[in-house]
Amino acid sequence: xxxxxxxxxxxxxxxRRDWNRYHTPKNLAMALAxxxxxxxxxxxxxxxxxxxxxxxxxEKAKAVRLEMADVLSYLLRMATVLDIxxxxxxxxxxxxxxxxxxxxxx
Amino acid sequence: xxxxxxxxxxxxxxxRRDWNRYHTPKNLAMALAxxxxxxxxxxxxxxxxxxxxxxxxxEKAKAVRLEMADVLSYLLRMATVLDIxxxxxxxxxxxxxxxxxxxxxx
Amino acid sequence: xxxxxxxxxxxxxxxRRDWNRYHTPKNLAMALAxxxxxxxxxxxxxxxxxxxxxxxxxEKAKAVRLEMADVLSYLLRMATVLDIxxxxxxxxxxxxxxxxxxxxxx
Amino acid sequence: xxxxxxxxxxxxxxxRRDWNRYHTPKNLAMALAxxxxxxxxxxxxxxxxxxxxxxxxxEKAKAVRLEMADVLSYLLRMATVLDIxxxxxxxxxxxxxxxxxxxxxx
Numbered sequence: 001x002x003x004x005x006x007x008x009x010x011x012x013x014x015x016r017r018d019w020n021r022y023h024t025p026k027n028l029a030m031a032l033a034x035x036x037x038x039x040x041x042x043x044x045x046x047x048x049x050x051x052x053x054x055x056x057x058x059e060k061a062k063a064v065r066l067e068m069a070d071v072l073s074y075l076l077r078m079a080t081v082l083d084i085x086x087x088x089x090x091x092x093x094x095x096x097x098x099x100x101x102x103x104x105x106x
Numbered sequence: 107x108x109x110x111x112x113x114x115x116x117x118x119x120x121x122r123r124d125w126n127r128y129h130t131p132k133n134l135a136m137a138l139a140x141x142x143x144x145x146x147x148x149x150x151x152x153x154x155x156x157x158x159x160x161x162x163x164x165e166k167a168k169a170v171r172l173e174m175a176d177v178l179s180y181l182l183r184m185a186t187v188l189d190i191x192x193x194x195x196x197x198x199x200x201x202x203x204x205x206x207x208x209x210x211x212x
Numbered sequence: 213x214x215x216x217x218x219x220x221x222x223x224x225x226x227x228r229r230d231w232n233r234y235h236t237p238k239n240l241a242m243a244l245a246x247x248x249x250x251x252x253x254x255x256x257x258x259x260x261x262x263x264x265x266x267x268x269x270x271e272k273a274k275a276v277r278l279e280m281a282d283v284l285s286y287l288l289r290m291a292t293v294l295d296i297x298x299x300x301x302x303x304x305x306x307x308x309x310x311x312x313x314x315x316x317x318x
Numbered sequence: 319x320x321x322x323x324x325x326x327x328x329x330x331x332x333x334r335r336d337w338n339r340y341h342t343p344k345n346l347a348m349a350l351a352x353x354x355x356x357x358x359x360x361x362x363x364x365x366x367x368x369x370x371x372x373x374x375x376x377e378k379a380k381a382v383r384l385e386m387a388d389v390l391s392y393l394l395r396m397a398t399v400l401d402i403x404x405x406x407x408x409x410x411x412x413x414x415x416x417x418x419x420x421x422x423x424x
Contacts, residue, residue, distance in 0.1 A: 001193045002108060013200060016209035022257045026157040029149045030256040030344075032177065033351040036142035037249015040358070043135040044242040045234045048365075051132035055188050065190055069199035071138065071181055072192055075174060082161055084171055086178055087107045093175035094119060103122035128363045132242075136362040139245040143355015146252070150348040151340045153260075213405045214320060225412060228421035238369040241361045244389065248354035255347040263344040267400050277402055280393060281411035283350065284404055287389055294373055296383055298390055299319045305387035306331060315334035 003086050007076045014077070023077050032074040039067040109192050113182045120183065129183050138180040145173040215298050219288045226289065235289050244286040251279040321404050325394045332395070341395050350392040357385040 014020055042064050043051050055061040079086045120129055148170050149157050161167040185192045226232055254276050255263050267273040291298045332338055360382050361369050373379040397404045 006193070006196060009196075009200065013203070017207055018210055024154050024157060025160060026149045026152060026154055026348075027256055029146045029157075030252050030348050030351070033139075033142045033146040033348070033355065034249045034253035034256055036139045036177070037246045037252070037351065037354075040135045040139040040242050040249070041246035043132045044239055044246055046132060048130050048132055051130060051135075052187075054131060055190070064188065065195040066199050066202070068181060068184065068190060068192065069195040071142070071177070072196055073199065075177055075181070078174065081158075082170065084161070084174060086174065087112070089171040089175040090112060090115075090178055093172050093179065094115065096172070097119070101123055104124055133362055136238075136242050136245070136358050139242070139249065140355045140359030140362055143245065143248075143352045143358070146348050146355070147352035150345055150352055218405070218408060221408075221412065225415070229419055230422055236366050236369060237372060238361045238364060238366055241358045241369075245351075245354045245358040248351045248389070252347045252351040255344045258344060260342050260344055263342060263347075264399075266343060267402070276400065277407040278411050278414070280396065280402060280404065281407040283354070283389070283393055284408055285411065287386060287393070290386065293370075294382065296373070296386060298386065299324070301383040301387040302324060302327075302390055305384050305391065306327065308384070309331070313335055316336055 003076070003079075006072075007080045010073055010076055011080055023081055025078060025082055028074050028078045028081065032071060032078065035067060035070040035074060039064070039071060042067060109182070109185075112178075113186045116179055116182050117186055129187055131184060131188050134180050134184045134187065138177060138184065141173060141176040141180060145170070145177060148173060215288070215291075218284075219292045222285055222288050223292055235293055237290060237294055240286050240290045240293065244283060244290065247279060247282040247286060251276070251283060254279060321394070321397075324390075325398045328391055328394050329398055341399055343396060343400055346392050346396045346399065350389060350396065353385060353388040353392060357382070357389060360385060 014023055042054070042060065046054065054064055075086070078084070120126055148160070148166065152160065160170055181192070184190070226235055254266070254272065258266065266276055287298070290296070332341055360372070360378065364372065372382055393404070396402070
C-alpha cells in the first residue's frame with residue numbers, strides 16, 4: 001500500500017464522519033504531538049534492553065503498534081490537508097543529511 | 107515508494123554511519139516525540155486560517171516539510187527495529203475506529 | 213509552597229516507593245514529553261474560545277488540572293536529579309527574552 | 319520566589335509585549351508540548367549515565383536549563399490564563415498517587 005493510498009483511506013474515513021472541520025493543520029500538528037507523547041510514554045520507564053523486548057508482551061505490543069498507527073495517521077492527514085508529498089519530503093531530508101553526515105570511510 | 111522501501115533507505119543510511127547503536131526503540135520514541143514537538147512549534151502561534159496558508163511561505167513550507175520528514179523517519183526506524191508492519195498497524199487501527207466511530211447515516 | 217518544598221515533597225514520595233532508579237534524567241525527560249503530549253491532547257480538537265471554557269466542565273477541568281500537575285511533577289523531579297535551580301533558570305530565560313523581545317514603546 | 323510571583327513576572331512580561339492574544343490555552347498547550355519535545359531532544363541519544371552528567375558540559379547545561387525554563391514558563395502561563403492553582407493541583411495529584419501507589423512496607 002502506497003503512502004497516497006493510505007492517505008486516501010484516511011481521507012475517506014474522515015469524510016464519512018464529517019471530521020474535516022477538525023482536521024486543520026494546527027489541530028493535526030497538536031494531535032500528532034499528543035500521540036507521539038503517548039508512544040514515548042510506553043517506553044519511559046524501560047531500560048534499553050527491555051524496550052527491545054516490548055513486542056514480546058502481546059498487550060504492550062498492541063499498544064505500541066496502535067500508538068504508531070496513530071502517529072502515522074495524523075502525519076498522513078497533515079500531508080493531505082497541507083498538500084505535502086511525504087515521499088519527496090523524506091528524500092529531500094535524506095539528501096540534506098547525506099551532506100551533513102558523510103558516511104564513515106570504509 | 108512503498109513504506110518498506112523507505113525503511114530500507116533509512117536502514118541503509120543508518121548502517122553506513124554506524125548509527126544502529128543509537129537507534130534503539132527507546133531512543134527513537136524519544137526522538138519522535140522531539141520532532142513532533144518541533145513540528146507543533148511551527149504552528150503554535152498561528153490562527154487556524156494562517157496554519158492553512160503555512161505552505162505559501164517558502165521558508166516556513168520547507169521547515170514544515172522537513173519536520174514532517176523527521177517524524178516519518180523516526181517512525182519508520184522504530185518500525186524497523188521493532189519489526190512492526192506499519193501498514194498492517196494502520197489497518198488494524200482503522201478497523202478499531204470503524205467500530206468506535208460509526209459513520210454518519212446518510 | 214516554594215518550588216523547593218514541592219521538590220522535597222516529590223523526592224520523599226519517590227524515595228518511599230523506591231522510584232529513584234526509574235527517575236533518571238533521560239526517563240524523566242521522556243515522561244515529561246509524554247505528559248505534555250497528553251495535556252495537548254485535551255485541547256487538540258477545541259476551538260480557541262472553547263479552550264478558554266475548558267475549566268467550566270468539571271470532568272475536563274480535573275483532567276487538565278491533573279495533566280498540568282503531572283508536567284510540573286516531572287519537571288520538578290528533573291530539576292532535583294540534575295540539581296537545577298528552576299527559579300534561577302526562569303530568571304535567566306526571562307533576562308534573555310528581555311533582550312530578544314524589547315517591550316513595545318508606550 | 320513563589321509560584322504566583324513567577325506567574326506575575328511572566329504575566330507582566332507578556333502584557334508589556336501585547337502577547338496575551340497569543341497566549342490562549344490551546345496555543346500554550348501546544349507551545350508546552352513543543353518545548354517538552356525540545357527538552358527530550360537534549361537527551362535522546364544519551365545513555366542513562368551520560369544523561370546524569372549532562373550538566374558537566376556548560377553548553378549542554380545551559381541548553382537543558384533554558385529548555386526547562388521554557389517548559390515552566392508555558393505551564394505557568396497556562397495556569398494563569400485558565401486560573402488554575404498549580405500548587406493545589408500538585409497536592410491533588412500527589413494525594414491520588416498516594417492511594418494508587420502505596421509506599422513499600424518497611
